[in-house]
Amino acid sequence: MTNAIKAATTPARAEKTDRSGHGAAVRVDGVDIRFGSFHAVRDISLDIAAGEFLCLLGPSGCGKSTLLSALAGFVRPHQGSLTVDGTPVTGPDPELGMVFQSSEALFDWLTVRQNVAFGPRMRGRSRAEQAALADEYLGLVGLRHCADRYPAQLSGGMRQRVQIARVLANKPQVVLMDEPFGALDAQTRQVMQEEMARIWQASGCTVVFVTHDIDEAILLADRIAVMTAGPAASVKSVYPVDLPRPRDESDPAALELRRSLRQDIGEEVRKALRDQGLDTERDTELAPERSPELGPESGPEEER
Numbered sequence: 461m462t463n464a465i466k467a468a469t470t471p472a473r474a475e476k477t478d479r480s481g482h483g484a485a486v487r488v489d490g491v492d493i494r495f496g497s498f499h500a501v502r503d504i505s506l507d508i509a510a511g512e513f514l515c516l517l518g519p520s521g522c523g524k525s526t527l528l529s530a531l532a533g534f535v536r537p538h539q540g541s542l543t544v545d546g547t548p549v550t551g552p553d554p555e556l557g558m559v560f561q562s563s564e565a566l567f568d569w570l571t572v573r574q575n576v577a578f579g580p581r582m583r584g585r586s587r588a589e590q591a592a593l594a595d596e597y598l599g600l601v602g603l604r605h606c607a608d609r610y611p612a613q614l615s616g617g618m619r620q621r622v623q624i625a626r627v628l629a630n631k632p633q634v635v636l637m638d639e640p641f642g643a644l645d646a647q648t649r650q651v652m653q654e655e656m657a658r659i660w661q662a663s664g665c666t667v668v669f670v671t672h673d674i675d676e677a678i679l680l681a682d683r684i685a686v687m688t689a690g691p692a693a694s695v696k697s698v699y700p701v702d703l704p705r706p707r708d709e710s711d712p713a714a715l716e717l718r719r720s721l722r723q724d725i726g727e728e729v730r731k732a733l734r735d736q737g738l739d740t741e742r743d744t745e746l747a748p749e750r751s752p753e754l755g756p757e758s759g760p761e762e763e764r
């Protein structure tokens with residue numbers, strides 16, 4: 461467990477009704493996942509504190525989504541355990557909200573308000589409670605004025621905000637996000653990242669966020685876990701992001717962290733490309749950056 465994020469104590473899940481909408485501690489302990497004979501991830505251990513924002517970074521195809529799916533209860537580990545506030549994850553659970561990359565997950569035939577009220581409705585909340593929750597979470601994502609529109613009448617960024625509101629309206633303790641802004645244009649993505657930081661702070665939930673984007677991870681995360689190239693991917697290193705919020709990407713400490721992450725992930729990407737028989741020597745895009753004026757590189761937790 462050298463790469464593990466050490467969580468505080470993990471209180472019993474029995475308290476969850478009192479703390480609904482607040483974060484839960486997540487423990488990934490020695491998790492192996494296989495698809496038939498294919499070994500996707502190997503011996504992954506991570507302790508994520510209640511209310512923490514953890515980003516998972518790594519080369520394409522290393523197993524980030526697979527790990528997230530296991531946390532969501534969609535995929536069963538071959539070995540090891542996944543627990544939320546000490547309770548094993550055995551299948552999908554309303555306490556574990558999943559936000560997908562594509563906003564196609566929304567129900568096109570329901571209005572925005574009905575989409576957000578869907579979870580509370582399924583959980584037997586009264587009409588008044590459904591309306592109040594939809595109003596609250598649409599307000600949080602700044603879309604109260606769109607409540608009566610249908611998803612097709614919204615932009616991609618707005619649809620993603622509806623998806624986030626719909627997940628949060630269930631008051632999950634843990635929100636799992638799989639490249640939620642990956643399909644957005646650069647400007648919308650930047651606004652959504654800033655919004656996400658605000659929404660997370662307002663909701664208090666634990667977030668596990670998969671991304672390819674180093675800058676996005678630095679902007680959002682309390683800690684960043686970097687995965688090795690697959691197959692049999694594991695956690696290579698965990699970086700604490702000790703930067704004040706809101707984050708300033710031009711902060712020298714942020715630039716230094718970015719350089720370390722690029723180097724760390726670049727090594728894994730080159731390894732993956734070599735395994736695929738590609739020549740990576742000429743890949744200048746992935747070459748580690750050298751900026752002597754930035755001083756010594758920041759390192760992952762276990763190197764400190």
Ligand SMILES: Nc1ncnc2c1ncn2[C@@H]1O[C@H](COP(=O)(O)OP(=O)(O)OP(=O)(O)O)[C@@H](O)[C@H]1O
Pocket residue numbers: 495498500518519520521522523524525526527672690
């Ligand atoms: N249901 C499945 N059956 C077989 N193999 C799978 C299955 N799901 C994922 N894999 C394989 O597991 C590996 C990890 O896939 P995964 O989607 O988790 O990677 P990723 O890091 O999220 O990739 P990307 O960053 O490109 O989205 C890949 O080699 C993928 O082909």
